[in-house]
Amino acid sequence: MLAVDMAGDAVKAKNGSMVAYDGQMAFKKLTGGGEGIRGMVTRRLTGEQMELMEVKGQGTCYFADRASVINLVGLQSDKLYVESSNLLATDGGLKTGTSFTGMRGASTGTGLFTTTVEGTGQAALMSDGPAVVLRVAPHMPLVVDPGAYVAHTGRVQQHFQSGATFRTLIGEGGGEAFQIRFEGDGLVYVQPSERNTVGGAV
Numbered sequence: 001m002l003a004v005d006m007a008g009d010a011v012k013a014k015n016g017s018m019v020a021y022d023g024q025m026a027f028k029k030l031t032g033g034g035e036g037i038r039g040m041v042t043r044r045l046t047g048e049q050m051e052l053m054e055v056k057g058q059g060t061c062y063f064a065d066r067a068s069v070i071n072l073v074g075l076q077s078d079k080l081y082v083e084s085s086n087l088l089a090t091d092g093g094l095k096t097g098t099s100f101t102g103m104r105g106a107s108t109g110t111g112l113f114t115t116t117v118e119g120t121g122q123a124a125l126m127s128d129g130p131a132v133v134l135r136v137a138p139h140m141p142l143v144v145d146p147g148a149y150v151a152h153t154g155r156v157q158q159h160f161q162s163g164a165t166f167r168t169l170i171g172e173g174g175g176e177a178f179q180i181r182f183e184g185d186g187l188v189y190v191q192p193s194e195r196n197t198v199g200g201a202v
Contacts, residue, residue, distance in 0.1 A: 001063070099116045
């Protein structure tokens with residue numbers, strides 16, 4: 001559960017994620033994931049689903065979703081790329097948007113676009129179990145199962161690669177048919193669990 005102490009400032013949170021509050025709070029559903037009409041149209045065209053609400057008030061507001069573990073990420077004029085299903089809340093001043101993911105989204109069944117969070121402030125990410133933060137450094141690429149991917153930051157390039165071999169096709173492989181290869185300099189957040197993926201292990 002995420003407890004946010006508020007003093008008149010705003011927080012953007014996943015629609016319906018408020019579980020309790022004390023003090024005075026006002027809730028407003030945001031159009032297009034907080035990006036206005038243009039954001040709503042973009043998300044409908046891209047298939048990226050994210051519904052946010054704005055919370056303002058005085059007191060403490062508590063947020064949670066399906067007892068997921070919450071991980072706080074601090075941004076300093078950075079951009080965070082995160083699966084919309086893993087985003088719980090952000091500081092009100094952070095800007096949300098969409099970004100093309102290509103084959104990674106196709107392999108996870110989450111669509112070809114993902115959510116971005118940009119600016120200075122904090123974002124609260126959800127994961128199935130405590131997320132692990134893995135470093136991507138020059139000449140040290142990182143390979144991640146798409147079902148375990150949560151988010152990433154930094155100057156990182158993603159490449160979709162197939163792990164399928166003849167052994168996979170005849171049912172003797174490890175079951176990891178697709179992976180994401182990260183190269184560059186940044187951080188990748190991985191959960192100790194896998195969401196269902198297209199063509200992955202069952």
